[in-house]
Amino acid sequence: xxxxxxxxxxxxxxxxxxxxxxxxxxxxxxYGGASIPVGSFGKxxxxxxxxxxxxxxxxxxxxAKTGASYGLVADFYVINDYIGILINVNASTxxxxxxxxxxxxxxxxxxxxxxxxxxxxxxxxxxxGATFRYPIVDWLLVTGRAAIGYNHLVVPFFASxxxxxxxxxxYKHTLTTPSKGGFGYLAGVGLxxxxxxxxxxxxxxxxxxxxxxxxxxxxQAESVITDDLGQVRSTDYxxxxxxxxxxxxxxxxxxxx
Numbered sequence: 001x002x003x004x005x006x007x008x009x010x011x012x013x014x015x016x017x018x019x020x021x022x023x024x025x026x027x028x029x030x031y032g033g034a035s036i037p038v039g040s041f042g043k044x045x046x047x048x049x050x051x052x053x054x055x056x057x058x059x060x061x062x063x064a065k066t067g068a069s070y071g072l073v074a075d076f077y078v079i080n081d082y083i084g085i086l087i088n089v090n091a092s093t094x095x096x097x098x099x100x101x102x103x104x105x106x107x108x109x110x111x112x113x114x115x116x117x118x119x120x121x122x123x124x125x126x127x128x129g130a131t132f133r134y135p136i137v138d139w140l141l142v143t144g145r146a147a148i149g150y151n152h153l154v155v156p157f158f159a160s161x162x163x164x165x166x167x168x169x170x171y172k173h174t175l176t177t178p179s180k181g182g183f184g185y186l187a188g189v190g191l192x193x194x195x196x197x198x199x200x201x202x203x204x205x206x207x208x209x210x211x212x213x214x215x216x217x218x219x220q221a222e223s224v225i226t227d228d229l230g231q232v233r234s235t236d237y238x239x240x241x242x243x244x245x246x247x248x249x250x251x252x253x254x255x256x257x
Contacts, residue, residue: 025077025256025257026074026075026076026077026084026256026257027074027075027200027254027255027256027257028072028073028074028075028254028255028257029072029073029074029075029200029202029252029253029254029255030071030072030252030253030254031069031070031071031072031073031202031204031250031251031252031253032068032069032070032071032250032251032252033068033069033070033204033248033249033250033251034066034067034068034069034248034249035066035067035068035069035092035094035246035247035248035249036066036246036247036248036249037064037065037066037067037094037245037246038245038246038247039209039243039245040062040242040243040245041062041064041242041243041244041245041246042062042064042245042246043062043063044062044063044097045061045062045063045096045097045098045099045115045117046061046062046063046099046113046115046117046158046160061155061156061158061175061240061242062242063096063097063117064094064095064096064097064121064246065094065095065096065097066094067092067093067094067095067120067121067246068092068093069090069091069092069246069248069249069250070091070092070250071088071089071090071091071125071250072088072089073086073087073088073089073090073145073252074086074087074088075131075254077131082132082133082134083130083131083132084130084131084132085128085129085130085131086127086128086129086130086131086145086147087127087128088125088126088127088128088129088145088147088149088186089124089125089126089127090124090125090127090186090206090208090248091122091123091124091125092122092123092208092246092248093120093121093122093123094120094121094122095120096117096118096119096120096121096156099115099116099117101113101114101115111162111163111164112162113160113161113162114160114161114162115158115159115160115161116158116159116160117156117157117158117159118156118157119156119157119177120156121153121154121155121156121244122153122154122179123151123152123153123154123210123244123246124151124152124154125149125150125151125152125184125186125208125210126149126150126184127147127148127149127150127184127185127186128147128148128149129145129146129147129148129149129186130145130146130147131143131144131145132144132145133192138194139193139194139195140191140192140193140194141191141192141194142189142190142191142192143189143190143191143192143202143204144188144189144190145186145187145188145206146185146186146187146188147185147186147187148183148184148185148186149184149185150181150182150183150184151181151182151183151184151185151209151210151211151213151244152179152180152181153179153180153181153182153210153213153242153244154177154178154179155175155177155178155179155215155240155242156177157175157176157177158173158174158175158240159172159173159174159175160172160173161173168227168228169225169226169227169228169233170225170226170227171223171224171225172223172224172225172226173221173222173223173224173238174221174222174224175215175221175222175240178215178221180213180214180215181213182210182211182212182213183210183211184208184209184210184211184244185208185209185210186206186207186208186209187206187207187208188204188205188206188207188208188248189204189205190202190203190204190205191203192254197256198255198256199253199254199255199256200253200254200256201251201252201253201254202250202251202252202253202254203250203251203252204248204249204250204251204252205247205248205249205250206247206248206250207245207246207247207248208244208245208246208247208248209243209244209245209246210243210244210245211243212241212242212243213241213242213243213244214239214240214241215239215240215241221237221238221239221240222235222236222237222238223235223236223237223238
C-alpha cells in the first residue's frame, strides 16, 4: 500500500509538472552534441589538385571526422506564440582523418603527392533567422528553425610534396592554419519537452554549412619549386578552398524569460 501511494504521488507530481505546458515567452537555449561532416567536407583527407597554365591553382583538403557541436540560441516569439525570430551562435570542431598520398597529374607525370596534416577544423557561425514551434500535446512540441549569416572557418595545417621523374624538380605546397569567413546557413527540426513553463529540453537535428571559402594570394598558401640542387626556382601562391557542411544532432536545455 505504501509503495502504491508513493507511485501515485510521483505520477501526479510528474503529470503536474508536465501539465505546465509550453512557455509563452521567449527563451534562451544552451546545446551540444555530435556533428557529422557531409558532402566534400567529409570526404577522404586531400582531394584532387587542379592546374591552370602549367601551375597549381587549387587544392581540395576535406578530411573532417565526426566532431562536436555546441552553441547558444535565443528565440524571441514576437509574432505570436508559435512563430518568432532567433539569434544563433553555432560552433563545431573536427579532428582530421589519416593523412594520405594521392596521384599528381598534368606537369607532374607519374609523380605522387606525399602529404602531412595536423590540427583540427573549426567552424563558428553567427546567424539570424526564423523559429517555429507547435504543441503535439501540452508538454511536447515540434520545432523548426532556419537561419543565415556569417560563417568563419579555421583550417588545419597542411603540407604536400612531389618530385618529378624527369627534371627532378620538387614541388612543395604549404597551408599554415589560416582562417577566413563566408556565407553561412542552418536549417533544422526538433522536439521540445516542457518540464515546466520555464524549463525545456530539446532534441534537434540541424543541417548547417557555408559557401565555398577560398584562401588565396597570401603566404599561408605557398607553392615552392626547387631543382635537384636544392635551389628555389619559383615561389607562387595557390588557392585552397573548402565548403563546410555538416549534420548536427544536439541536446539542449532552454530557459524561458
